[in-house]
Amino acid sequence: MASAQPAAGATRASQGPAPAPANAPLLAVNNIEVIYNHVILVLKGVSLSVPEGGIVALLGANGAGKSTTLKAISNLLKAERGEVTKGSIEYRGERVDTLTPNDLVRRGVIQVMEGRHCFGHLTVEENLLTGAFTRADGLSATRADLDLVYSYFPRLKERRSSLAGYTSGGEQQMTAIGRALMSRPKMILLDEPSMGLAPQLVEEIFEIVARLNKQEGVSFLLAEQNTNMALRYAGYGYILENGRVVLDGSAGTLSQNEDVKEFYLGMGAGGRKSFREGKHYRRRKRWLA
Amino acid sequence: MGPFIEVVLGGLLAGVLYSLVALGFVLIFKASGVFNFAQGAMVLFAALSLARLMSDELTVAHYLGAAAVLGLAVGYGVVAAWRRLGPASAPGPRVGWGVIAAFALIGVAVAASFGVRGWPGWVAIPAAAAIMGLLAVAIERLVLRPLVNQEPIILFMATIGIAFFIDGFGQTIWGSGIYNLPLGIPKDPMFLLESVFDGGILVNKLDIFAAAIAGVLVAVLAVFFQKTRIGRALRAVADDHQAAQSVGIPLNQIWIIVWTVAGFVALVAGIVWGSALGVQFSIALVALKALPVLILGGFTSVPGAIIGGLIIGMGEKLAEVYLGPTLGGGIENWFAYMLALVVLLFRPQGLFGERIIERI
Structure with missing residues (x-):
C-alpha cells in the first residue's frame, strides 16, 4: 500500500523535482476523501499506489467511486463541483492535488475519460x-x-x-x-475503456494497452467494471465499494479470492446462486476497510 | 438593369456590415457554446473607446489609464511570446508580472511625455484593442470562471447581464453623446461603370472599405481556426469542455483568447459602424440585426456569418425596392426576421452550420 510518508513527501517537494527513490511509487493516493457539492460524500478514504511501469486496476460496481478517484487524480473534479477534502495525492513524490489538469498533463498524467x-x-x-x-x-x-x-x-x-x-x-x-x-504521458488514467464495445474490440483495446505499457513504458491506472478482463492485464488491483477500498492484492490473488469470484466474476464455489441469495451474502459479508 | 445592380450591390455592401457583427457572435458560440448577448454592447464599447481616445475632451486620467492598459497588453504579449519561444530562459510568474507592470509604466510615461490628449488613430486603435482584451480577462475572471460547466442557458443569461453592464459602464467612463470617428475613412458616394450604364452605379466608398475589411478578417479567422494550434483547441473546447480539459487545454486561457478575438472583431465592426452612423448608443442595437444573419448562416460557421449577412442585406434592399410599393414599404425592418423564421422551419442549423451529429 501507499508507503510514502506525508512528511517525506513534503520535504521532497520542497527540494524541487528530485528523482524519487527507486522503490517509491509513481503515483500515491493517500486516504483521500471527496465531497461533491459540499454535501455528497463519495470517497471515504481511498488509498492506492501505482508503481512505475505498472498496470493497476481499479474495480468495482456502478457508483463505487472509480471515476471519482480518477478525476480526483487528474483534477477534473473541480469542474464537477467536487473537492478533495482530506488526504493527499502525490506524483513522483510531489503533491499534485492543487494543480490544474493542464499542469498535470504537462507533468505526464492524463486521463482518458469514460465514454470516450x-x-x-x-x-x-x-x-x-x-x-x-x-x-x-x-x-x-x-x-x-x-x-x-x-x-x-x-x-x-x-x-x-x-x-x-x-x-x-x-x-x-x-x-x-x-x-x-x-x-x-508517463501515466494514463483510463476510465472504462470497455464501455459499450463488442468483446472482440475490448480485447483489442486491452492488447494495445498492454503493448503501450511494455513498449512505451506508460503506466496505467485502469478503472473497469469488466473485472475478468482487467485482472488478466493488470498486475495489481483494488476493489472499491461505496467509496472505500475493500480489498487489494496482486491480480493473481484477487482472481483466486472467493469473494471476488462470488461478487465480480460470477463464479462462486457453490455454483450459481439466485440474485436474492447474492444480496443476502453480500450483506452478511460486508467488507470494511 | 442599372438600378437593379445598384440595389443588389448596395444590399450586399450593407450586408457586410451585418456580417461584421455576426462574426463576433459566431466566434464565441463556436468556442464556448455560449450565445453572447453582449456582442452589440462590445461593439459600442470598442467604438466609444476608440472615438473618445482620439478626441481631446476627456480628463488626463482617461488617457493615462488607456496608455497603461496598452502597455499592459504589450508587456503581456512580450512575456507570453518569451515563454513560448524560449521556455528555458523565460521568467517566473513574479518576474513576468514585473515585466508586464514595467511595460504599463512605460506606456504611461510615453503618453505623458507626448502630451496626452487626442491620440492619432494608429495609437488609439491598438489601445482600444488592448482595452477589449482587458475586458475579456475581466469577463472570464468575474463571470465565466465561476459558472464553468453550467448549462448554456445560465451562461446566456450571464451574457445578458454583461451586456447591460458594458452598456452602462462604457457610457459612464467615455460619455454618452454622439461622437464621430476621425479615422479618415472615405464616406462620399461614387459612381462605378459609368461607361456601361447610363449614369453609372452609385456606391458608397465606406461600404467598399467595409467589404475589404470583412474579407481580410474572414480570411484571417479561417486560417486561425483551421490551421493553428490555438484554433484547433478553440474548436475542441466548443465540442466538449471536459474532454478539452482532460487533454490539458486550459479553459480559462481559451475563453480569454476567444473573448479577446471577439473583442477585436467588435472593434472592427465598431470602426465601420461608427464611421457610418457616428458612435452612439444605437450601434449596440445593430446586434439585433445580426440575429437573423446567424440563423440564416448558422451559428457555428464563419463563412456562414458572411454569406448570411450578404443574403440578408441584399434581400431586404431588393424587397424594399421591388415589393415595397405593393406591400406598403417598411419591409427592410422585418424582412430579415421573416427570412430567419423560414430558415428555422426548414433548416434549423442554418445554411452552413455544423451538422448535428447523432449516432444511434
Whole structure:
C-alpha cells in the first residue's frame, strides 16, 4: 500500500523535482476523501499506489467511486463541483492535488475519460493533434508521435480525415487513447475503456494497452467494471465499494479470492446462486476497510 | 438593369456590415457554446473607446489609464511570446508580472511625455484593442470562471447581464453623446461603370472599405481556426469542455483568447459602424440585426456569418425596392426576421452550420 510518508513527501517537494527513490511509487493516493457539492460524500478514504511501469486496476460496481478517484487524480473534479477534502495525492513524490489538469498533463498524467469524449466535429487527426496542445517541442516531434499513434492504431490512419463523431465506438475509444498518447504521458488514467464495445474490440483495446505499457513504458491506472478482463492485464488491483477500498492484492490473488469470484466474476464455489441469495451474502459479508 | 445592380450591390455592401457583427457572435458560440448577448454592447464599447481616445475632451486620467492598459497588453504579449519561444530562459510568474507592470509604466510615461490628449488613430486603435482584451480577462475572471460547466442557458443569461453592464459602464467612463470617428475613412458616394450604364452605379466608398475589411478578417479567422494550434483547441473546447480539459487545454486561457478575438472583431465592426452612423448608443442595437444573419448562416460557421449577412442585406434592399410599393414599404425592418423564421422551419442549423451529429 501507499508507503510514502506525508512528511517525506513534503520535504521532497520542497527540494524541487528530485528523482524519487527507486522503490517509491509513481503515483500515491493517500486516504483521500471527496465531497461533491459540499454535501455528497463519495470517497471515504481511498488509498492506492501505482508503481512505475505498472498496470493497476481499479474495480468495482456502478457508483463505487472509480471515476471519482480518477478525476480526483487528474483534477477534473473541480469542474464537477467536487473537492478533495482530506488526504493527499502525490506524483513522483510531489503533491499534485492543487494543480490544474493542464499542469498535470504537462507533468505526464492524463486521463482518458469514460465514454470516450472525442471531439465530434473535429477529424480523427485533429482530435489526435489536440492531445499535443501542452507540448512545446515543435512540429516535427508532434508529427513523429502522430506516426507512432498510427502505428499502434492503423485503423485511425485510414479514418484520419473523417469527423470523429461519425466513427464507430471502437474507433472513438482508440482516438481517445491516441489523443492522450500525443501528450507524451508517463501515466494514463483510463476510465472504462470497455464501455459499450463488442468483446472482440475490448480485447483489442486491452492488447494495445498492454503493448503501450511494455513498449512505451506508460503506466496505467485502469478503472473497469469488466473485472475478468482487467485482472488478466493488470498486475495489481483494488476493489472499491461505496467509496472505500475493500480489498487489494496482486491480480493473481484477487482472481483466486472467493469473494471476488462470488461478487465480480460470477463464479462462486457453490455454483450459481439466485440474485436474492447474492444480496443476502453480500450483506452478511460486508467488507470494511 | 442599372438600378437593379445598384440595389443588389448596395444590399450586399450593407450586408457586410451585418456580417461584421455576426462574426463576433459566431466566434464565441463556436468556442464556448455560449450565445453572447453582449456582442452589440462590445461593439459600442470598442467604438466609444476608440472615438473618445482620439478626441481631446476627456480628463488626463482617461488617457493615462488607456496608455497603461496598452502597455499592459504589450508587456503581456512580450512575456507570453518569451515563454513560448524560449521556455528555458523565460521568467517566473513574479518576474513576468514585473515585466508586464514595467511595460504599463512605460506606456504611461510615453503618453505623458507626448502630451496626452487626442491620440492619432494608429495609437488609439491598438489601445482600444488592448482595452477589449482587458475586458475579456475581466469577463472570464468575474463571470465565466465561476459558472464553468453550467448549462448554456445560465451562461446566456450571464451574457445578458454583461451586456447591460458594458452598456452602462462604457457610457459612464467615455460619455454618452454622439461622437464621430476621425479615422479618415472615405464616406462620399461614387459612381462605378459609368461607361456601361447610363449614369453609372452609385456606391458608397465606406461600404467598399467595409467589404475589404470583412474579407481580410474572414480570411484571417479561417486560417486561425483551421490551421493553428490555438484554433484547433478553440474548436475542441466548443465540442466538449471536459474532454478539452482532460487533454490539458486550459479553459480559462481559451475563453480569454476567444473573448479577446471577439473583442477585436467588435472593434472592427465598431470602426465601420461608427464611421457610418457616428458612435452612439444605437450601434449596440445593430446586434439585433445580426440575429437573423446567424440563423440564416448558422451559428457555428464563419463563412456562414458572411454569406448570411450578404443574403440578408441584399434581400431586404431588393424587397424594399421591388415589393415595397405593393406591400406598403417598411419591409427592410422585418424582412430579415421573416427570412430567419423560414430558415428555422426548414433548416434549423442554418445554411452552413455544423451538422448535428447523432449516432444511434
